[in-house]
Amino acid sequence: MAKARKQESGTTLIIVLVFFIIATLGLATSTYMGFAKHKELEDGVKKAEVEKKEIIKLKQLYAFEATILYKYLMGKDLPIDEGDRMDAVVDRGRLENSDGDWTKNARRDDVLNAIKEIESIKATDGTGVPVELFKEGNVVKDPLRKVAEQTDVMRKKFATELEQQKTKFDADLKQKDAQAKSEKDGLDQKMAMADKAVKKIQKDFEDFRANVEKKQKEGETAMAALGTSTKAEVEKLRTEAEARVMAESKSEVDRLRDGNNKLRRENEDLRNVQTTSTIEKASPYRVVRIDKDPRQVYVNMGTNVDVKPGDFFFVYANLENGQPEKTNKARVVILRVLDKALALAEVTDIKDAGSNPIRENDHLDNALWAPNMRKTIGNKKHVALRGRMPLRDPNVDNTIELVKRLEDMGVVVDAYIDFNDKEAPLKLSASGEGISDKTFLLIEGDDPYKASAAA
Template sequence: MAAKAISRSSSSPKGESKNGLIVTLVFFILATIGLGVSTYFGFSEQETLRADKDKSESTQKNEAKLIDFYKFQSMLYWTYISTVNGFKPEDLEIYEGLRAKADDETILPKDAKYDPNKEELKLVKTRMDMLEKMAFKDAAEKDLTLKFDKATKKPSNTFDEITTLQSKRYLALKERFDKVEMEKKEAQDAEKKALDEFAVFKADINKKYAGLTDVAKKEFADFIGMRDNLRKQKDDLTKLLTTEKTERSRENEEFTEKIAKLEKKSKDKDLEITGLADQLVLTKSKGNDIGKSIRPDYKIVSIDRTGSLPYINVGHGDKVSPQDTFSIHGIGPDGRPLPEIKGSLEVINIVGEHLAQCKILSIKDTNKDPILKGDIIFNPTWNPNARKRIAIMGVIDLTGDGKDQIYELIGQLERQGVLVDAFLDPATLEIRNTPGISPKTDLLIIGDGIDSVKPPRGIVNEKLTQLTKATNEMRQQAKENGVAQVDLRKYLEMSGFRVPKNYYQMGPSTTPVFTIKPNPKGAPVNKEEPAKEEAKKAEPEEKKEK
């Protein structure tokens, strides 16, 4: 028994240690499970809060867009209604941005929740289109619209402004209506007065006519007798006239041909007189500056929006062809053309007898002095009524490099119908062409190298005396015949001649060169002279026929 008691007492501590370990493990497992559960619920609640936050921020952004949408509508209607207490520039900047978002439909959220607002946006845009298309007129019949002006970031007009202008228009129309009503009443009164006077007059006439009926019948009978007598006299005279016509028909036939010839000669004389009259007017103005002889008859009649393609009131009936050039001049306060040149143009298309399309070649000052409708065109060697005649001497530098291009200029002038009466041949230094400078010559164009201190290149000392003699002779002939002398660059500018950029700013070359090559096409010929010689030969033959 004692041994058993001792054995029980020795085994009891081991059992107690196992039970403690088990309890500890149980508590540990329960604590771990509790910690896991609490951790799980903690993270789950945090995710829920984050999702709620994202949803709240999205809703806030969408609501902000919705607020912008309604803000845009209020600003839209306010800008169309009135300018009183209008927006500041920064407000207009905001309005322009909101309007752009409304145009591309990004002003509203994409969420389906806002579909009703999207329908409302469509309605707003429809109203905007309607406002853009609305048009009114003021008292001066000027168009008033509600179109959006991108420059000012608001409509071009407001309902407030249009209402004010429409009220003024109504008052003007009412004033006109009242005036017409007054004139109508005056006319009706005048008509009534005239009808009353006519009734009195008619009654008086009827009264007088009743007593004159018998006298009128007798006078009518006398008239019938006189008429019959006159008819008989007419028949007798008709027979006599027929006989006279038969006798004179042969003589008329003989004179018909003579009259036709005389009429032809008369027309030729009229043309000659017209030419002489034009020449007389031109001769009187030759001593003046060619810029003072600009006529206001030929002008720009219309011009496109770009200001580069004007129309002028000259055409094929005025002897104008494509590639012809003109200088452009404004109109002064006195209604006369200004001598200062605004620019130049070139004819590109002949539209009609007195209409041609052109293109602008140059403009001196686009901002301060632009090309306008009504500006005058001028070319000193163009006249629709008579062919111009010119003489040329010196180095004709058309490109600014100092090289002589006299034959190119002569070719251009001949293409335009200009007669070259005389020119200083650069190859031989002789005065060429007939009839030479005469009272009919309009201009003497003086090129480079004539008044230079140093002799031009290409001229040796032996020929310098010949050059001086020839130029002095042409100048003396021009002076004796009253021919205006003009510098080459002044002439090119006045005629609108196409030249390189900065040509006029560079001025004449300090070392001009006379060409030593003859014209490959031969010397230019005044084409008027052969025609005159043929006319002189034909005159003796006509006299023989007579």
């Protein structure tokens, strides 16, 4: 009995050992199979990465092949007119319809898609409209030629418009020059007549004085000859003759003086008409803002027109039609230039601040000032001075000071009279040209000869 139990215990142990060995073998087998599967998956991932890189390279190759194809086409005579088709080694229709060997070629779709992608590229033509560069419908076109044609059309149109504008501008300028020359000739003619009348008055006065002196001498001689008995009668005759001659001479002098004054008034009216016609044109320069202190205003002038502190301008009210009034209402002087198109100005004179104050959008003008006239010779205004120029005291001649002020502003003084220079009183500008068609304005001062004659 004890022996049987011992055998049963040994059998059980053997069975346990057998199952242990089998379990160990199963675990080893499953572990080995797991590592093998993991290795297989890693190899699959690496293979997929390699295939992905190959696909990317193939895609780049297809794009490169398509580019080469188009470069080849661009090197040939491309069809431009409607209805022409591609004529290349590979026909486009065969690609799209899968004719020939391309039916079996796996790269056909990739190459065709690459070509279509290139054809879809757009650019802007000469008119600003986006267009396809390489294809129009089913027709390949030459983009450079199309753009060149559009550009040439726009260039010709612009050149034509520019020539028309230039022709009109030249015609207007020629008309204005002719009008200005005619007005200047009329003014010069009237000034010459006035000078001639003054000289005639002076000559008549000298002749009258010589005649009086002659009569006096004749009277004295006659009185000496006649003696004291006829002295009273001769004195009476002399007095009557002198009074008669003086009356006739005074009448003639008054007539000539009235004519001379009339000519001067006509000259002044003509100059006022010229100034008014200039002022009536709408000026681009305006009052843009009134400062808290109403004695200071802001104007739309700055470094863009080379305005400087000290430059002065007259202020004209802005009418409902956008034009300035004919007469100014105030005067302003530039204090500081603040920006490209902004400056601060001070009101130095105003006619009626209560009922007609300076307002925003009022016009600014100065016949002696022009934009950038200090920098550009062609923009400088030309003037001439005639007579004495008193600025403060009417008995003091300030001609030289006025010339310096005008030249500091950029104005060219073509001619003026220096009454302190007895040998050569007439002074001309540095060019030596004197009064010419460029002379814009004649500024007339006091006539010293008229003053001496009145004295």
